[in-house]
Amino acid sequence: MQAVFLVAGEGTRMRPLTYHVPKPMARVGGKNLVERNIDNLPKEITEIIFVVGYLAEQIMNHFGDEYAGRKILYVRQKKLLGTAHALSLCQKHLHGRFIVLMGDDMYGEEDIKNCLQYDWAWLVKKVRGKFTGGRIIYDTNGHVTSVTEGKHNVKNGFVGTNLFVLGMEYFNYQMVSIKDGKEYGLPQTVAQAAQDFPIKMIGAKNWEQISDMNDLKRLHTRISKGQ
Numbered sequence: 001m002q003a004v005f006l007v008a009g010e011g012t013r014m015r016p017l018t019y020h021v022p023k024p025m026a027r028v029g030g031k032n033l034v035e036r037n038i039d040n041l042p043k044e045i046t047e048i049i050f051v052v053g054y055l056a057e058q059i060m061n062h063f064g065d066e067y068a069g070r071k072i073l074y075v076r077q078k079k080l081l082g083t084a085h086a087l088s089l090c091q092k093h094l095h096g097r098f099i100v101l102m103g104d105d106m107y108g109e110e111d112i113k114n115c116l117q118y119d120w121a122w123l124v125k126k127v128r129g130k131f132t133g134g135r136i137i138y139d140t141n142g143h144v145t146s147v148t149e150g151k152h153n154v155k156n157g158f159v160g161t162n163l164f165v166l167g168m169e170y171f172n173y174q175m176v177s178i179k180d181g182k183e184y185g186l187p188q189t190v191a192q193a194a195q196d197f198p199i200k201m202i203g204a205k206n207w208e209q210i211s212d213m214n215d216l217k218r219l220h221t222r223i224s225k226g227q
């Protein structure tokens with residue numbers, strides 16, 4: 001099975017660090033974020049595809065053609081046109097069902113294993129109160145039905161973590177444009193496929209969203225304490 005890591009972004013909210021280091025290569029507890037995510041992949045993942053862009057050479061030089069016994073391929077996203085566009089560049093390299101992860105967040109080993117128990121899955125995080133972004137709408141079987149963008153105020157809701165298990169049928173759907181047509185969104189495109197395929201929601205137990213330096217410091221503290 002193959003894993004796709006999206007690592008092309010500029011990480012603007014983590015400047016000045018990301019002026020010289022791509023965000024996924026930020027180090028916490030002696031390893032960078034991507035290495036930690038790869039270490040949490042199960043053995044059935046035998047090949048990794050990196051979608052690189054900003055400071056691509058640093059990632060390519062660090063990992064080379066193989067890491068921890070897994071073959072590595074690189075795909076360049078020359079224009080940063082969003083996560084759905086990044087994944088579309090991988091289509092010709094994928095051979096079947098695959099997993100997609102963001103290279104600059106932290107995903108737990110158990111969460112990844114739970115997602116891989118299903119043909120199609122979407123790792124989500126439970127939220128309460130006010131938040132802005134994509135709220136996951138689901139049916140009584142715990143399958144995703146849609147994503148609602150905007151401002152929300154909920155007693156119990158779910159947001160996506162941008163970890164997906166998908167089939168090759170995903171590429172039959174037209175990419176959904178976001179940000180006034182400047183990018184193409186992966187969650188929004190996956191939501192289209194949810195109309196035809198049962199995409200199981202999996203609650204995240206150990207997901208860390210790394211948006212800024214404060215998030216990175218919190219993760220470093222947690223890892224230092226062995227948590």
